[in-house]
Amino acid sequence: MGSFDEATAVRRVDDGRYSVELDADYGFDQALNGGYLMAVLARAALDASGRPHPISTAANFLRVARPGPAEVRVESRKSGRTIDVARVSLVQDGTPLVDALITAGTLDGEAEPVFSADPGELPPLADCVTSDGPPGSGFAAQVDMRYDRATMGWLDGQPSGRPEMRSYFRLRQAYDPDAILLALAVDSLPPVVLNTGAHGWSPTVELTWHMRAVPAPGWLALHGSGRLVSDGWFDEEVEVWDSAGRLVAQSRQIARAGRNRG
Amino acid sequence: MGSFDEATAVRRVDDGRYSVELDADYGFDQALNGGYLMAVLARAALDASGRPHPISTAANFLRVARPGPAEVRVESRKSGRTIDVARVSLVQDGTPLVDALITAGTLDGEAEPVFSADPGELPPLADCVTSDGPPGSGFAAQVDMRYDRATMGWLDGQPSGRPEMRSYFRLRQAYDPDAILLALAVDSLPPVVLNTGAHGWSPTVELTWHMRAVPAPGWLALHGSGRLVSDGWFDEEVEVWDSAGRLVAQSRQIARAGRNRG
Numbered sequence: 168m169g170s171f172d173e174a175t176a177v178r179r180v181d182d183g184r185y186s187v188e189l190d191a192d193y194g195f196d197q198a199l200n201g202g203y204l205m206a207v208l209a210r211a212a213l214d215a216s217g218r219p220h221p222i223s224t225a226a227n228f229l230r231v232a233r234p235g236p237a238e239v240r241v242e243s244r245k246s247g248r249t250i251d252v253a254r255v256s257l258v259q260d261g262t263p264l265v266d267a268l269i270t271a272g273t274l275d276g277e278a279e280p281v282f283s284a285d286p287g288e289l290p291p292l293a294d295c296v297t298s299d300g301p302p303g304s305g306f307a308a309q310v311d312m313r314y315d316r317a318t319m320g321w322l323d324g325q326p327s328g329r330p331e332m333r334s335y336f337r338l339r340q341a342y343d344p345d346a347i348l349l350a351l352a353v354d355s356l357p358p359v360v361l362n363t364g365a366h367g368w369s370p371t372v373e374l375t376w377h378m379r380a381v382p383a384p385g386w387l388a389l390h391g392s393g394r395l396v397s398d399g400w401f402d403e404e405v406e407v408w409d410s411a412g413r414l415v416a417q418s419r420q421i422a423r424a425g426r427n428r429g
Numbered sequence: 430m431g432s433f434d435e436a437t438a439v440r441r442v443d444d445g446r447y448s449v450e451l452d453a454d455y456g457f458d459q460a461l462n463g464g465y466l467m468a469v470l471a472r473a474a475l476d477a478s479g480r481p482h483p484i485s486t487a488a489n490f491l492r493v494a495r496p497g498p499a500e501v502r503v504e505s506r507k508s509g510r511t512i513d514v515a516r517v518s519l520v521q522d523g524t525p526l527v528d529a530l531i532t533a534g535t536l537d538g539e540a541e542p543v544f545s546a547d548p549g550e551l552p553p554l555a556d557c558v559t560s561d562g563p564p565g566s567g568f569a570a571q572v573d574m575r576y577d578r579a580t581m582g583w584l585d586g587q588p589s590g591r592p593e594m595r596s597y598f599r600l601r602q603a604y605d606p607d608a609i610l611l612a613l614a615v616d617s618l619p620p621v622v623l624n625t626g627a628h629g630w631s632p633t634v635e636l637t638w639h640m641r642a643v644p645a646p647g648w649l650a651l652h653g654s655g656r657l658v659s660d661g662w663f664d665e666e667v668e669v670w671d672s673a674g675r676l677v678a679q680s681r682q683i684a685r686a687g688r689n690r691g
Contacts, residue, residue: 222662223635223683225487227514227530229507244528245491250634252489254516254528266506266516268489268528270634270683278660281686282592282625330544363544372512372532373485375637377664377683379657394668395641395676398540400484402639402679406656414657417664419681421485421639424543 171309171342171351175203177211183241185211189259191234193351194305198231201265201371202354203306206347208255208267211239213346216251218271220346225375226267232259249273276381286408287390289333290315310355311339318391321361330359330393330401335386344382344409352407353418356391359403360424363396367425376405376418385410399424433571433604433613437465439473445503447473451521453496455613456567460493463527463633464616465568468609470517470529473501475608478513480533482608487637488529494521511535538643548670549652551595552577572617573601580653583623592621592655592663597648606644606671614669615680618653621665622686625658629687638667638680647672661686 174190193203209221237259245252250272257265289295295313315333320326336352337344344352353376358369388408393401401424407416436452455465471483499521507514512534519527551557557575577595582588598614599606606614615638620631650670655663663686669678 223489225489225530225635225637227485227487227506227532229514244489244525252491252528263506266514266530268487268530268635270489275660280657280659282590282655282658284656328544373487373530373637373639375487375635375681377635377681379662379664380659393544394546394679395542396544397542397642398537400641402641417656417681419637419639419679 170340171338171348175206175210175347177207177214177239179214183215183243185214185239185241187237187239189232189234189237192305192309194234199234200306200354201228201374202351204232204257204265205354206350208239208257208265208269209347209350211241212253212255212269213271215241215243215253216271218251218273220272220274220378221269221350222250222272223270223375223377224267224350225373226265227373228265228371230262230264232257232264274378274381278380283414286388286412289388289390292335292386295335309339311337312355318362326362326364328363330363330396330403332356332359332362332391334389336389337386343384344387346378349378349382349407349416350376352387352389353405353416354420356389356405358422358425359391359393360396360401365425369422369425371420371422374418374420376416378416380413380415382409382415383411383413396424432602433600433610437468437472437609439469439476439501441476445477445505447476447501447503449499449501451494451496451499454567454571456496461496462568462616463490463636464613466494466519466527467616468612470501470519470527470531471609471612473503474515474517474531475533477503477505477515478533480513480535482534482536482640483531483612484512484534485532485637485639486529486612487635488527489635490527490633492524492526494519494526536640536643540642545676548650548674551650551652554597554648557597571601573599574617580624588624588626590625592625592658592665594618594621594624594653596651598651599648605646606649608640611640611644611669611678612638614649614651615667615678616682618651618667620684620687621653621655622658622663627687631684631687633682633684636680636682638678640678642675642677644671644677645673645675658686
């Protein structure tokens with residue numbers, strides 16, 4: 168089982184071109200995880216910009232990515248005083264799989280918020296539940312997630328009726344949260360629509376996430392929610408709070424609701 | 430004073446190339462409004478795709494756009510069964526000003542939501558306030574906004590302390606809400622950080638918005654809020670609700686807080 172660093176490593180082959188070996192350890196049956204792909208894109212964009220933090224990432228998921236060799240292309244569109252902006256694409260066998268717009272910058276690890284919303288409720292870690300059974304292969308074997316029971320009724324055919332999902336999150340390997348792990352975290356929850364009666368795969372069409380602060384070591388807390396499930400589409404917002412109680416990342420995705428409805 | 434249709438009109442000059450005359454009527458002192466620019470991008474993307482609705486738009490605002498001639502370039506990245514995805518750029522004098530990823534599709538005007546959040550509170554229209562004085566030139570002369578007094582204390586040096594802004598919205602000209610007007614609406618509120626002590630211009634770095642339903646005729650209600658103001662950055666979420674009580678659009682932007690703090 169490779170390390171997360173190795174699984175997301177990119178190798179510069181030319182100006183704005185990086186090679187990567189996409190790792191089946193971050194996949195499900197159907198596809199590699201979108202957060203994992205965003206982590207790979209972030210590595211390339213940060214290397215190209217020379218800046219440490221992906222302030223903003225907007226990603227369109229065009230086609231399913233498969234494990235194996237791929238290329239990341241980074242096209243600089245602005246190099247400013249405080250930020251760098253690029254168009255970034257993941258390409259496999261000559262076909263674009265993910266298109267992204269990434270803004271890189273530098274966050275101040277010591278910044279004190281002018282205003283912060285409160286984190287939502289999440290029960291103590293000891294009261295949360297793991298997904299059933301020992302970790303299998305793929306994504307579930309990489310991440311250690313401890314779910315708020317209130318959002319897991321769908322597993323027993325009792326969805327809460329609200330698009331929501333909450334969990335603690337860390338890698339099973341020793342890895343302190345950083346910018347790259349945040350990219351994985353924002354797309355790691357089961358789809359919130361499992362709690363409104365949807366079943367099956369919910370392919371993400373677009374996901375935008377913002378890194379808001381440098382995360383502290385320890386567990387991350389993920390708060391997923393949605394505002395509207397309609398016409399086969401749903402939105403999913405995920406907030407990532409660190410162990411120090413800081414909002415460190417926030418995302419919204421728009422996705423297709425699973426087609427086999429209960 | 431030109432119509433909104435004319436101000437956002439694009440003329441196809443070649444495959445994936447459109448010319449546009451950017452209209453000073455949708456500008457402020459410093460720049461053309463970002464929502465107006467997104468409306469122009471949407472017109473081009475929808476024309477190129479042949480689909481009516483911009484399901485998802487993620488835009489990076491690279492440089493200030495000036496009134497006058499410009500070009501929109503639309504590069505198709507996926508033409509699927511239900512959606513078309515393109516990279517879309519606004520270019521002026523050979524320089525990219527806005528980069529966007531736009532997913533176009535077709536929403537069902539009759540869809541009944543599986544789940545919908547509640548709209549937030551907004552006082553009756555008659556209890557809301559206009560911005561002071563007669564409409565001047567530029568953006569304020571185009572839009573008719575009626576603000577929730579609770580979010581306008583900043584005008585009198587009494588910001589609420591919470592990043593929030595709420596208003597009714599319509600064009601002053603007769604124009605029923607549609608996909609193009611929603612692009613304008615999501616970026617029309619004063620920055621929510623005016624209520625946390627920020628002053629001056631708050632340039633948007635990235636804004637993603639999703640069209641969620643076909644809007645009914647009448648006023649739109651805009652609910653703006655934010656989760657974190659820190660390190661010179663803030664997020665702003667805007668929900669657009671139509672006169673029938675439907676969530677028709679939702680956005681999030683990340684922006685720089687105005688630099689002269691109170």
